[in-house]
Amino acid sequence: MALTLIEAAKAALGRNETYKAGVMATYAKSSPLLAALPWDDIKGNAFSFNREGSLPGVAFRGVNGSYTESSGTLDPVTEVLKIAGGDLDVDKYLVKTHGEGVRTTHEALKIKSLSLAITKEIIKGDVSTDPKGFDGLQARCTATGQLISAGTTANGTPLSLAKLDELIDAVEDPTHLIMNKALRRRLSAAARSTSVGGYISYEKNEFGQQIMYYNDLPILIVDKDHTNTDIMGFTEAAASGTDTATSIYCVSIGDDGVKGLQHSEMDVEDLGEIDTKPVMRTRVEWYVTLAILRLRAVARLQYISNAAVTV
Secondary structure, three states, X not given: OXXXXXXXXXXXXXXXXXXXXXXXXXXXXXXXXXXXXXXXXXXXXXXXXXXXXXXXXXXXXXXXXXXXXXOOOEEEEEXXXXXXXXXXXXXXXXXXXXXXXXXXXXXXXXXXXXXXXXXXXXXXXXOOOOOOOOOOHHHHOOOOOOEEEXXXXXXXXXXXXXHHHHHHHOOOOXXXXXXXXXXXXXXXXXXXXXXXXXOEEEEEOOOOXXXXXXXXXXXXXXXXXXXXXXXXXXXXXXXXXXXXXXXXXXXXXXXXXXXXXXXXXOEEEEEEEOOOOOEEEEEEEEEEEEEEOOHHHEEEEEEEOOOXXXX
């Protein structure tokens, strides 16, 4: 059974693996999206499954009549694990003058950086431009019904609650919305407006962070990547005009929907002092990819401008 990073961290604590639990908690705290996804351990380097294509036909028949045979279709899909990570060096001078705790501090920064890089890959990954990574939600939302347009206004169309509801209805068993901070602020402002509205509520997560809900769906904020660049900024192509639009995703996160795949829990390995220079090296690595087990487990609303929400 797939576990979220928080669930896996609790399991590690139960095994007295305190350091590993802290690593996974750091990943989860750095990215609401990574925290929400369940991560399934797989054997080998790839996971193959059959995704529902089309349903078999059915009909009514008369007395002494017959049925026409009809079979459904299953589409074979294979997801291949990719290697994400990096090496971190801390000078022996810093370790001796500040203690071993300085390595822990730098390792936490490395882990945070990796979590933000993987978050970007889950949204923007595209193997056609970077075959070392994996396809993210943007590259996967291409089928009919998965890709919804906010409008055709040049340079982007303001988000409407009607289109947001259409996006949610396009997903079977929706669990979360994914958007940037600017659109979350726009939704919050719309909820305070008597001319627009929108059902907004708030709760706190495991880290005491406030999470906003729209129509009972938690909003997962995707913010900066490891280079401090907006992952879902208003830099996407609009229906026409300049690249000043963004998207919102609705997903069904779970074992039979959208989930992460990993070979095992992430590795943080102390390589000790290396030969080429007086530094202590730590290697952080995670073998991961994204899987969408149902076609209607995700949908994308594109061409959204940075403007006030409409009805």
